[in-house]
Amino acid sequence: MDADDTGAEVDPRIHRSPDDTDINLTEATLALHDWEEEEHRRREEAIANRKSFDGLQIDPDIDFYPEVSDREPGDRNIVRFGFDIHPQVTFWASGFLVVFILLSIFVDATQDFFSEILDFINGSLGWFYILDFNIFVLVAMYFAFSRYGKIKLGGPFARPEFSTVSWYAMLLSAGLGIGLMFWGVAEPIFHYTSPAPLFDVEPGSIDAGKAALATTYLHWGVHGWALYGLTALALGFFAYNRGLPLTFRSIFYPILGPRIYGTWGHVIDILTVIATLFGLATSLGFGAQQASAGLNKLFGLPDNLGFQIVLILAITGLATISVVAGLDAGVKRLSELNIWLAGAFLMFVLLVGPTLFILSLYTQSLGYYVQVLPEFAFWNAAFEETQWQAWWTIFYWGWWISWSPFVGMFIARISKGRSVRELLVGVIFLPSILCFLWMSVFGGSAINLQMTGERDVATAVNENVATALFDMLEAFPLTGIVSFIGVLLLVSFFVTSSDSGSLVVDHLTSGGKLDSPKPQRVFWAVMEGLVAIALLIGGGLGALQTAAVSIGLPFSVILLIMCWSMKKAFSEELDLLESHYDEQIFRAQHSGLIAQVKERLVEGPQK
Numbered sequence: 001m002d003a004d005d006t007g008a009e010v011d012p013r014i015h016r017s018p019d020d021t022d023i024n025l026t027e028a029t030l031a032l033h034d035w036e037e038e039e040h041r042r043r044e045e046a047i048a049n050r051k052s053f054d055g056l057q058i059d060p061d062i063d064f065y066p067e068v069s070d071r072e073p074g075d076r077n078i079v080r081f082g083f084d085i086h087p088q089v090t091f092w093a094s095g096f097l098v099v100f101i102l103l104s105i106f107v108d109a110t111q112d113f114f115s116e117i118l119d120f121i122n123g124s125l126g127w128f129y130i131l132d133f134n135i136f137v138l139v140a141m142y143f144a145f146s147r148y149g150k151i152k153l154g155g156p157f158a159r160p161e162f163s164t165v166s167w168y169a170m171l172l173s174a175g176l177g178i179g180l181m182f183w184g185v186a187e188p189i190f191h192y193t194s195p196a197p198l199f200d201v202e203p204g205s206i207d208a209g210k211a212a213l214a215t216t217y218l219h220w221g222v223h224g225w226a227l228y229g230l231t232a233l234a235l236g237f238f239a240y241n242r243g244l245p246l247t248f249r250s251i252f253y254p255i256l257g258p259r260i261y262g263t264w265g266h267v268i269d270i271l272t273v274i275a276t277l278f279g280l281a282t283s284l285g286f287g288a289q290q291a292s293a294g295l296n297k298l299f300g301l302p303d304n305l306g307f308q309i310v311l312i313l314a315i316t317g318l319a320t321i322s323v324v325a326g327l328d329a330g331v332k333r334l335s336e337l338n339i340w341l342a343g344a345f346l347m348f349v350l351l352v353g354p355t356l357f358i359l360s361l362y363t364q365s366l367g368y369y370v371q372v373l374p375e376f377a378f379w380n381a382a383f384e385e386t387q388w389q390a391w392w393t394i395f396y397w398g399w400w401i402s403w404s405p406f407v408g409m410f411i412a413r414i415s416k417g418r419s420v421r422e423l424l425v426g427v428i429f430l431p432s433i434l435c436f437l438w439m440s441v442f443g444g445s446a447i448n449l450q451m452t453g454e455r456d457v458a459t460a461v462n463e464n465v466a467t468a469l470f471d472m473l474e475a476f477p478l479t480g481i482v483s484f485i486g487v488l489l490l491v492s493f494f495v496t497s498s499d500s501g502s503l504v505v506d507h508l509t510s511g512g513k514l515d516s517p518k519p520q521r522v523f524w525a526v527m528e529g530l531v532a533i534a535l536l537i538g539g540g541l542g543a544l545q546t547a548a549v550s551i552g553l554p555f556s557v558i559l560l561i562m563c564w565s566m567k568k569a570f571s572e573e574l575d576l577l578e579s580h581y582d583e584q585i586f587r588a589q590h591s592g593l594i595a596q597v598k599e600r601l602v603e604g605p606q607k
Helices: 024-049 087-104 109-146 163-175 176-194 206-220 221-239 249-260 263-299 305-325 327-352 356-377 395-411 420-452 457-463 464-473 481-509 518-580 580-589 591-603
Strands: 078-080 083-085
Touching: 024 087, 083 087, 083 305, 083 518, 087 263, 087 481, 087 518, 109 221, 109 356, 109 420, 109 518, 163 420, 176 206, 176 221, 176 263, 176 420, 176 457, 176 464, 206 221, 206 356, 206 395, 206 420, 221 249, 221 395, 221 420, 221 518, 249 518, 263 395, 263 464, 263 481, 263 518, 305 481, 305 518, 327 356, 327 420, 327 481, 356 420, 356 580, 395 518, 420 457, 420 464, 420 580, 457 464, 464 481, 481 518
Parallel strands: none
Antiparallel strands: 078 083
């Protein structure tokens, strides 16, 4: 630290000169504007020309903070046979998955076991899932709109690495996936023909149509995205603001301290790996079923378990190629392809379908969703004898939980320089609105076809959920071409999910290292495919749903503790800022800027 004329310590990054009074304010303002434009140009150029990287490139900014640990990511790893692994996390997680795969494939009673687990959770612990997600929403709103909302990822002087438009575009890409493709038609039709008991409406009626979209919005809206936002916020904060490894164990440093590197930390990361793989495998299983159904309608290929397994193996192979290509060459390009294909697909159905009906339904359903949300969000079928919650809301909450480490890590990667308020509001509301629009376009089109009698989509859904999308597309022009685009979109989402998921799991099992050997990522991509195959063999759609619910249960406890840990960390952050850096922040906003202007006026902008 340097000292100013009063003897007070001043951060040298902020205070450049003791003499700030001899600069004309107008000239200083103009020069500052020129300097800021030059700095922005240099930053954009640096981002555009950055080297290609293979890992999740987190660059912790710990200059503003004291280091909380002298440990380095992966400093206790085993490096052998082309792998660089954290032994405890990798061996235990891999061992569990291998046993699970073998039992699912070779033990006939596995399907009954899955059913018993789902019945137990629904009967005894469904209330816990429902309460969890309402807590996540309330905590997210509290962090966003309280005094904690001004905290920045990376510290008070951190700048976003991506423009606001680019950041929002990437958030939207995170909101699209196999789940929307699989359930976009099927779920609204299910709720239209078999409404949730809460609404007490006649199946197939106008009121059932309103209830169908409101129910779908609940499952794809703010509750799930609030969890994603909290997870991203926690991972990003401890990586950027505290310089800890980008692993789930780091989130619990305020509670466990250095013990995050011991047994408790290992348990947290092991559960994170298993939850992530089960969540991804669930999506891959859905994708394989739907792609198989689409190819059957297009080319008459078999639509059975054997062909679905072949599809998983083939697409896992494509994901492996993408893994070897690296993040920039693989995931980035596939993600861009996904956005363009999904946007074109959405616009086609909106324009050739019942456009005015869809837009009216979207607007009306938003209002109805807001109206019934307080009661619906807490409804737990306490007085009804029904399995509805088990097959819908509880399944979705388990699925969102298992995906939260994966999506949270992606959002954390792109959110340095964003405030807590900016991140949470952006993550919760914009993707939710996009999901609502997607469900309104595809689900609304299907409901309209069912109401007018043009096509019996409900029968197709009841016979085979995976065929619902392609059955609806037969009511529109260019059926073959559009259905083929739908299959391509499924494959693209499939490969992107597998590729990105293997990056995240590999990161967790390498002790938080940013760059790990390609064979290691290939291994985890293959494991994702094998788990998906095992779930399909062990019980098909029911096994996929049960896997998401069962693994989400223990992980939900970790997520609740995460909220408490974040509260402690944010309080410490504000205390640090308010106690030690008030004067320096003041100088950064006033005299420090003038000093920077003076320096730039003398030296000129850097070329």
